[in-house]
Amino acid sequence: MALPDRSTTDRTDPPRRRLSRAEQRELTRERLLDAAADVFNRLGYHGASLDAVAEAAGYTKGAVYSNFATKGDLFLALLQRYAVSRARVQGEAIMALPFDKLGEYASRALADQARAQEGWDLLQIEFWLAAMRDPVLRETLAGGSAEVWDELGEQIDRKFAEAGRPIPFTGMEFAKLINALGTGLLINLYIDPDFIEPELFERATRVLLGLPAERGSAD
Amino acid sequence: MALPDRSTTDRTDPPRRRLSRAEQRELTRERLLDAAADVFNRLGYHGASLDAVAEAAGYTKGAVYSNFATKGDLFLALLQRYAVSRARVQGEAIMALPFDKLGEYASRALADQARAQEGWDLLQIEFWLAAMRDPVLRETLAGGSAEVWDELGEQIDRKFAEAGRPIPFTGMEFAKLINALGTGLLINLYIDPDFIEPELFERATRVLLGLPAERGSAD
DNA sequence: GTCTATACACGGATAGAC
């Protein structure tokens, strides 16, 4: 299709010289990653061909291989760029909320997720699958998240202190439960949007926190 | 490897004649499915080659194609054979349990699952992924489970009646929540076996049911 | 009518030209 617009590089272009080799390489790499994000999102990891990625970026297959060792390597770089620690973002949001609004926030996050992030969710799952059959990737996935959970757990513990009564979970336990529940619900919601009422997730969260949970229309 | 042991077919062999064409075909189909179960489990859908499946069954690739339209078709037949309604099995188990043992059962089921079913879980996820990108498969997946959830929900509703006090969920809601929570936890446990303490799932289940839940070692 | 043998297309990967 259209070649990448060279003019977009102007902002990083000093007036005196053209791009250095390193800069040029970085630029190509970024273009390839952008194209890969689009192609992988649309076709999935296995469905996407490196030819398609290269063409979308305005290069040929060889350019891909000179920047990434393998298809899997490109995929990894992509996910890494995306994983700007969504958990951290959520952590900050949680700290800004009063204790009894946690369920509401979680519920809304789930709905947003289902609406906007479908492609990324699929790629996450595909990466998970690959990791399940590749010990090295598995290690990567397992090792990288411990600190994130620790931090998130601590923040929630501080929120729990607001409650003024015992909660049956530690902050980290609660974070992991909500994350797992959200993941499981999303998997089903993607296939069947009517799998649950939207408010069920919030109600479950309130019950887990020991907050009053009126059962709405059900039964 | 070793050719299939022909003698194992004797039990279905009437003394008067050899196998009819239909029987022979059915036998080949079963052997191919058995081999496919093994190969797909070990290598995953994309990782498995039809050559490998055929060889494991003692045939060549053409035999596969004369019994199944495509690789995806073989995969579907495999999942169908496996999906002997695990939900129904669980439903029966649940009915045999007193109300306050539901959490314990769910917890044990999760542990068993993680131990014995890893390969199948991966295949389920791969199928889910395929369905997410194929409208026909998606329909199949969404449509096939409604009755199962209905039935399971009813059974749990009857259990809830034993409790003698209101539960904040319908039986079906509870079933879906537990299923989603279990799925999400499993996904993480497969990557990191220490993701949660084994008893956390049971504790969460008890909290959702409003049962007393002592917080064990934590904090 | 079932399976073997073979052909073809496509995608990941590599080597070498420029």
Added chain:
DNA sequence: GTCTATCCGTGTATAGAC
């Protein structure tokens, strides 16, 4: 550092042996 040419493996399809 990018691109062309090429190799190999695998899904797909078909012709023909039995």
